[in-house]
Amino acid sequence: MYRLKPGIKTDPKRRWALPDRIFFGYGACHILAGVYLARPPLDGFYAERIVPKDGFAGNHIFVTDGAVAFDYHGYSARRALLEHHMAGWAAQYDRKWACRIEHVTFDLLSRSDLNARKMLGPDQYFSDPVARANAFINRIDHLVAYEKATLTL
Known part of the structure; x- marks a missing residue:
């Protein structure tokens, strides 16, 4: 599991300079999910949130159709995404x-x-995370990636 260097999340310029997968995986996952749902490339998806017990870090938001999930990794089996996330945070x-x-x-x-949920709104980033999320999403062949993910169900 990737760990951000201290101070990056509180420095808008340094946070913005992160590669897309790290930017959307460590602090802007909600923006990626929101943009996905605003113009869904595939039907039937909704957002889910991993909420750690009090005293723990590890919040994450992704979209899913119940079997396949999409987040900064791309498409994967929902079960595999949850197992990967939980194992990574449990190790911390x-x-x-x-x-x-x-x-x-x-x-x-x-x-x-x-x-209200201690996350930044789109207008609170150094630049436009909505445009960045759209560019990230538009680079993917969604049907091919989705079908590949279903092979692991």
Whole structure:
């Protein structure tokens, strides 16, 4: 699991300079999910949120159709995404890391909805994360990637 150097998340320029996968994997996953859902390349997807127990880090938002998930890794089996995420965060703690998975019912591109959950709104980044997320999503052949992910179900 990748670990950001201290101070990057609090420095808008340094955070913006991260490669896309790290930027969307470590602090802007909600923007990627919100942009995906705003103009979905595939039908039937909704957002889910990994919410760690109190005292733990590891929040993550991704989109899924219930079997296949999409996040900064691209498409994967939802089960595999959850196992990878949970194992990575569990390794960071001496005590047992735990979380719950919840259906996202708030607007993933709304500053007020996001700030209420301690996440940045799209207008709070150094530059435009919505345009960056669109560019990231547009580089993918979604049908091919989705079908490849279904082979691992």
